[in-house]
Amino acid sequence: MERSSRGLAVASLALLLAACGGGGGGSAPPPVPPPAPPTAAELNSASRLASQATFGLNYAAIEALAQQGNDAWLNQQFALAPSLNVPVVDDLIGRLNRGELPSVPDDLQWLIQFRRFAWWHTIMTAPDQLRQRVAFALSQIMVASDNVDALIVYPGALSTYNDVLLTHAFGNYRDLLRDVALSPAMGIYLSHINNRKADPANNIFPDENFAREVMQLFSIGLFELNIDGTPQLDGNGVPLPTYGNDDIREFAKIFTGLSFRGPGAVFGSAPPNFREPMQMFDSFHEPGEKRLLNGLVVPAGQMGIQDLDAAIDNLFNHPNVGPFIGTRLIQRLVTSNPSPAYVERVARAFNGDTTGVRGDMGAVVRAILTDPEAANPNNDVGFGKLREPVLRAASLYRQFNATSSDGFFANSGFLVQQLARQHPFSSPSVFNFFLPDHTPPGALAAAGLVAPEFQITTASTIVGMTNLIDFAVNGGFIMTSDPALGTVTFDLSDYVNLAQDVDALLDRLDLVVTYGTLSDATRAAIRGVLVNIADADARARTAIYLILISPDYAIGV
Numbered sequence: 001m002e003r004s005s006r007g008l009a010v011a012s013l014a015l016l017l018a019a020c021g022g023g024g025g026g027s028a029p030p031p032v033p034p035p036a037p038p039t040a041a042e043l044n045s046a047s048r049l050a051s052q053a054t055f056g057l058n059y060a061a062i063e064a065l066a067q068q069g070n071d072a073w074l075n076q077q078f079a080l081a082p083s084l085n086v087p088v089v090d091d092l093i094g095r096l097n098r099g100e101l102p103s104v105p106d107d108l109q110w111l112i113q114f115r116r117f118a119w120w121h122t123i124m125t126a127p128d129q130l131r132q133r134v135a136f137a138l139s140q141i142m143v144a145s146d147n148v149d150a151l152i153v154y155p156g157a158l159s160t161y162n163d164v165l166l167t168h169a170f171g172n173y174r175d176l177l178r179d180v181a182l183s184p185a186m187g188i189y190l191s192h193i194n195n196r197k198a199d200p201a202n203n204i205f206p207d208e209n210f211a212r213e214v215m216q217l218f219s220i221g222l223f224e225l226n227i228d229g230t231p232q233l234d235g236n237g238v239p240l241p242t243y244g245n246d247d248i249r250e251f252a253k254i255f256t257g258l259s260f261r262g263p264g265a266v267f268g269s270a271p272p273n274f275r276e277p278m279q280m281f282d283s284f285h286e287p288g289e290k291r292l293l294n295g296l297v298v299p300a301g302q303m304g305i306q307d308l309d310a311a312i313d314n315l316f317n318h319p320n321v322g323p324f325i326g327t328r329l330i331q332r333l334v335t336s337n338p339s340p341a342y343v344e345r346v347a348r349a350f351n352g353d354t355t356g357v358r359g360d361m362g363a364v365v366r367a368i369l370t371d372p373e374a375a376n377p378n379n380d381v382g383f384g385k386l387r388e389p390v391l392r393a394a395s396l397y398r399q400f401n402a403t404s405s406d407g408f409f410a411n412s413g414f415l416v417q418q419l420a421r422q423h424p425f426s427s428p429s430v431f432n433f434f435l436p437d438h439t440p441p442g443a444l445a446a447a448g449l450v451a452p453e454f455q456i457t458t459a460s461t462i463v464g465m466t467n468l469i470d471f472a473v474n475g476g477f478i479m480t481s482d483p484a485l486g487t488v489t490f491d492l493s494d495y496v497n498l499a500q501d502v503d504a505l506l507d508r509l510d511l512v513v514t515y516g517t518l519s520d521a522t523r524a525a526i527r528g529v530l531v532n533i534a535d536a537d538a539r540a541r542t543a544i545y546l547i548l549i550s551p552d553y554a555i556g557v
Helices: 003-019 040-053 059-068 070-079 086-097 107-125 129-139 149-153 155-168 173-181 184-189 209-216 245-254 304-316 321-333 340-351 361-370 389-399 414-420 452-456 459-473 493-498 502-514 520-530 536-548
Strands: 402-404 488-490
Touching: 040 059, 040 070, 040 129, 040 361, 040 502, 059 070, 059 502, 070 129, 070 361, 086 107, 086 155, 107 129, 107 149, 107 155, 107 389, 129 155, 129 321, 129 361, 149 155, 149 184, 155 173, 155 184, 173 209, 173 304, 173 361, 209 245, 245 304, 321 340, 321 361, 340 361, 389 402, 389 414, 389 459, 414 459, 459 536, 493 502, 493 536, 502 520, 502 536, 520 536
Parallel strands: none
Antiparallel strands: 402 488
16 A cells, blocks of 8 residues: 555545544544655665666655655656746846856856756756656657757757657647747758748758657657557568658658748848747748658648648557557666566556546656656666666766755766766767667677667766766765856765664665665675775765665666
């Protein structure tokens, strides 16, 4: 029984006794006893959920989650309003304009960083941790990156795009797909902004970039899937493709006529406006019929936005979307190799089996996080995932009580970017920092398993991540690009207080960091080091450092 349900039952019994005259003579009912403290199993369950659904929780927050119960916590998280990035960017721009930020070579250097500052500050301080984590997962599926110059110099561009992902994280996938298609940042990144109808005489044809990626990466994938994510095969055992070049050309016609929105906006020459969805200019939209997937014909002569809505519906209603997007989200939140049964349960949630609404992202996220494979994995050889650098850094800061001298977590990602070569919205291509089906050669490949995050795991990044942890834990601070923005430090007093008892210290760290999965061998190795350190502060810092660089933590199981 969930802990919150237990508390409700106790309170209801007390009220019933009072109503029935329990206690005799109209006397006051006996006080309701406080709920029992969480068990070790409940604490580990809460910590596991925190690792999958947040950017990290400290011990007090894990204890509170366990007391509340996983289901009640999820319900509370679903109800929270989104903490958006654009207001943080606007605040920073205001501070720059008022001369409150220190001098740099030129203001462009600040503007380039504001989007990154806003992302880190928000994930460090936002109460809607589940929404923030899901939006990060979506950003690795529906990729836009500041490798395009125009998305660097306008700090609101990718922040606005991230806010689209945040807004729709628990909404409907159709609405998300539509707003992504209309996002000016995505229009710049995949080049369908100012995409115009065909003019063969001048060798002008609709750009096919977004048309291809919206199918391949954002909705249906390359091959027809069964509901459990396994590929459908033809008579020769070859996977069936979902689309071909003709389909790309037809979808490219759909995404013509879009440009920046604004008063008096003119197609192709409007000032950049990343804060609002793109506007359809029908005179530049391909007017003829379009033949889309599964025999759908979009008739000629419609308004351009009607064509776009028809295309979004065509993709959204394709049977592949549930298993395809479900698998991608499972990989980002829980495990790299979900079983077909796990994928099917999530796909059915997408299809509306649990809520009656197709594309309900809240139902999909709930299905992913409450599935038996997520909550109680059997720890077979295929379960788990390598923690990517951004998640390792964010969890370190949040689990170990990072605080900022000015209350603003400006560039907490500076070292992640410099040492581990990863930063949100800075991937080298539309395929993210790593491919979902990447596997390193060796035992994993031989077992038919994928390990996406290993694609950015090199000797250099391993050393870089180890150095980041060393700087943060043993150095006691997080380096920023400009200390004038505030220095981030840690409060490790709880762990220092536990350090006199090595086993108690390791128990606490195992709970917070590895949710009770620390192996006997790793524990014994760390313990052997700690018993030779007399100083409590040094012992606590060494314990944290060693567990954070251990394979038990790097590979979350």
